[in-house]
Amino acid sequence: MFYPLMIDLNNKKVVLIGGGYVSLRKSKKFLEYGAKVYVVAPSFQEDFCLLKEAYAEKLHLIKDNYKSEYIVDAFLVVASTDSKEVNSKIASFCVEKNILCNVVDDIEESSCIVPSTVKRGELLISVSTLGNSPSLCGKIRKELEETYDEQYEEYVKLLGEVRKHILESCNDNKEKKIILNNLVNLNLKELREFYKELKKSL
Template sequence: MLYPINLELKDLQITIIGGGEVAYRKCKNFLDFDKNVKVVSLDFIDKFNELKDNIEIIRDTYKEEYIKESFIVVAATNNKETNKQIGIYCRDNGKLVNVVDDINLSNYTVPSYIRRGDLLISVSTGGKSPSLSSKIKKELSEKYDDSYEEYINLLGIARVNIIKKYENISQRKKMLNDLVNLTLEELREHIKSN
């Protein structure tokens, strides 16, 4: 069973081995979180050209030296044996690895997610049904639209104000819990009046 966790990627080295569609999608996911990535492959699909200013591209075959310093590795080649080698090396050396064609060699997966500023909602089926994850993600995207970015920011401002203003812990807790029942407009008004 997989354990859900959010990682701060800022100081972590990330390497993707592969230059195809799956590698591209994985790369885009990391870039969504402002993380530079090293991508190693002899051949790259054209889509990588739009990312070239934000990633390090190494045109070569897989070699251990490319992942030695990495904390997170994605094995996304079109060669099952190479992916297996990467998976085994990473597991033996305490690295997080996602082997795209072998969930049993992976020690992490990446859930489908929706990001609205600091609101991050993720959905996972443990690799059993990416289609179901995608369906649920679509449903959640409609419910939690782009306005939630502002909503979360306003909740953060209100929280800081309440913590500064009220010393009584139970009073704070009740007020903070009541805030999440406000609409966006009501929350805006609450911030203006406090």
């Protein structure tokens, strides 16, 4: 059974075997979260060139077929080749070396899965159907993107700042809890005003 867990990927080595669209999409996400991404494939989707321009030092494109030497020191591996046999071989090697492995379209071979995500600054929402329906994941993700739009990046950041000040300045634990619980009922404009007044009072 898979347990939802957030992992710090900053400067971790993530290797994707396969240069197709799925590998491209996943590479973009891993790069956004600070990983050092290596993609191994005999050929690559054209957009990998654009991705390389944007993440010159973080993205490494290796034009070759899969070899275990490419993943032996990886933190996470994604097997997304066209060959089930090769993907299974990658998964087996990862099990042997205790490396996290996601095999695209084969949850049984995977030791981890990559959910669909919505990121708004430090607000991170993820959704998964454990491989049953990627289409439903995509539908829910789009709905979440509309519900939690770009303003939530500032909203969550402000909530964090206000929370820090409340925790430092309020000694009554019960009052603290009430204030913090009520903050999420404020809209962004109201939260800005609350924060402005809070800073004046300190």
